[in-house]
Structures are given as C-alpha cells and as structure tokens.
C-alpha cells in the first residue's frame with residue numbers, strides 16, 4: 001500500500017487528536033519529518049510524494065508511542081534548547097522553553113568563569129553556558145546517575161566535556177570550591193499539583209525532576225542556607241521558579257541572609273527567575 005505525505009499527515013493527525021493529544025497536527029508533522037529525516041517545513045513541499053513503506057512503519061511506531069502520551073522529544077531522542085540539539089530520554093526532564101529565560105539572564109550578566117549547575121538533568125544549563133563562554137569551566141551535579149550519563153553525552157556532542165565536570169551529588173554534598181555563577185532549575189512542583197499534570201509529564205518524566213514533594217519549595221529551603229559558602233563574593237546565583245512562587249522564594253533567600261534578591265519574568269510575562277547576590 002502506498003501513502004502520500006499529505007494523506008499520512010491527515011490520518012495521523014486525526015488518530016492523535018482522537019487519542020486526546022493536543023496540537024496533534026504539529027506532532028504528526030514533527031514525527032513524520034523525523035521518520036523521513038527531513039525538516040518539518042519540507043513536508044509542505046513534498047505533500048504528493050509517497051512515503052516509503054519502511055519509513056511509514058517507523059512513523060507508525062512513533063504514533064503508537066505518542067498515542068500513549070510519550071513526549072515527542074523522547075520519541076525522536078532530543079530537542080533544541082538555546083539553538084543547540086540535546087539528547088533527551090525518559091531519564092531526564094524534557095527541557096522547557098521557559099528555562100531559556102535563565103540562560104538569557106546569565107548571558108546578560110556574564111561572562112562568568114567558574115559555574116555550578118545544581119540538578120543538571122540533560123545538562124542544558126551547564127553545557128549551554130560552557131558553549132557560549134569559551135573560558136568558562138563548570139561543575140554540573142545531579143542525584144541521578146542516569147541523568148549524568150545523558151548530560152555527559154550532551155557535553156561531548158557540544159565539545160565542552162573538557163570544561164564541564166559532571167558528577168553525581170545530592171545538591172552540594174560532593175561540591176567543593178566557590179563559583180562566580182550558580183544556576184539551578186530544581187524540582188519545584190507542589191505535591192498537590194502532581195495529579196493535575198498532563199499525562200505526558202506525569203507518566204513519562206522522572207518524578208525526582210518534577211517535585212520535591214510538599215509545597216514545592218523544599219529544594220530552595222535546602223539550597224539557600226548553603227549558598228553563601230559556595231557563591232563567590234561578587235557572584236550571582238540564578239534559580240528557576242514556578243510562576244506563583246516568586247514571593248516565597250525571595251523570602252527564603254532573604255531569610256538565609258541575602259539582601260540582594262530579585263525576580264524576573266519569562267517571555268510570557270510570568271515570574272520565572274530569582275537572582276541572588278551577596
């Protein structure tokens with residue numbers, strides 16, 4: 001049986017939409033393009049071309065995975081962050097576009113030389129900053145050895161593995177020294193909000209990457225009292241937050257003795273990054 005690109009897209013979109021996948025047309029396009037090893041935009045130009053049966057079988061497998069709400073980035077094995085491609089698997093958080101706000105803030109204040117990334121996941125923050133600043137050296141930690149393995153792949157892919165030291169650590173436990181820039185996108189979803197998450201997130205992303213339990217603020221409470229020891233005197237610490245957490249997180253760092261604590265917004269105008277200085 002031969003199927004043209006347009007027909008494959010129409011059928012797949014309906015199939016995914018019927019399964020409850022939002023933006024089914026966008027996902028169908030990305031998945032078919034990945035199966036055909038081309039850019040999604042190219043599909044518009046080749047709508048009448050036949051999809052090779054082997055490619056169609058691959059596409060069918062992708063659709064079956066998406067129908068079970070597996071995130072697209074996990075199915076195609078990665079996603080772009082700050083213009084670079086990162087390997088993504090079920091062992092790491094699927095990087096969110098709003099986390100680019102943290103990179104944007106860091107770049108506005110940089111360059112920095114000694115960087116610490118707490119809870120690195122796929123390595124997006126440490127690897128991006130090391131790639132942007134040729135003189136920077138980073139330590140990037142995560143409690144998950146599986147995440148450290150993925151972050152290592154990403155550091156190698158972006159040619160920064162000689163400047164990014166990836167280690168398994170429970171927050172600061174295995175960290176020594178002082179840093180000019182400390183970045184972290186810690187787990188911050190409240191326990192009560194976990195049930196409301198979409199199945200893509202709840203069923204497919206690592207629990208440890210999503211929530212510290214309780215009110216979602218526990219990680220900031222752990223990090224704040226230890227920050228003074230690890231942050232250089234003229235250093236900067238940047239933390240991603242949930243958009244309703246600004247006031248609470250500012251209070252946590254002020255209570256830990258930091259006078260200079262500010263909140264900035266993401267592109268959607270929501271509170272997203274807390275900046276802490278001594």
Ligand SMILES: C[S@@+](CC[C@H](N)C(=O)[O-])C[C@H]1O[C@@H](n2cnc3c(N)ncnc32)[C@H](O)[C@@H]1O
Pocket residue numbers: 092093094095096099118119120121122123124125141142143144147169170171184185186187188208209210
């Ligand atoms: C929200 S994810 C952020 C991942 C990545 N930095 C990003 O922005 O996509 C939080 C990360 O913190 C890690 N983590 C959770 N608890 C930790 C702990 N006690 N010590 C170190 N890392 C931890 C998780 O494994 C996860 O990779």
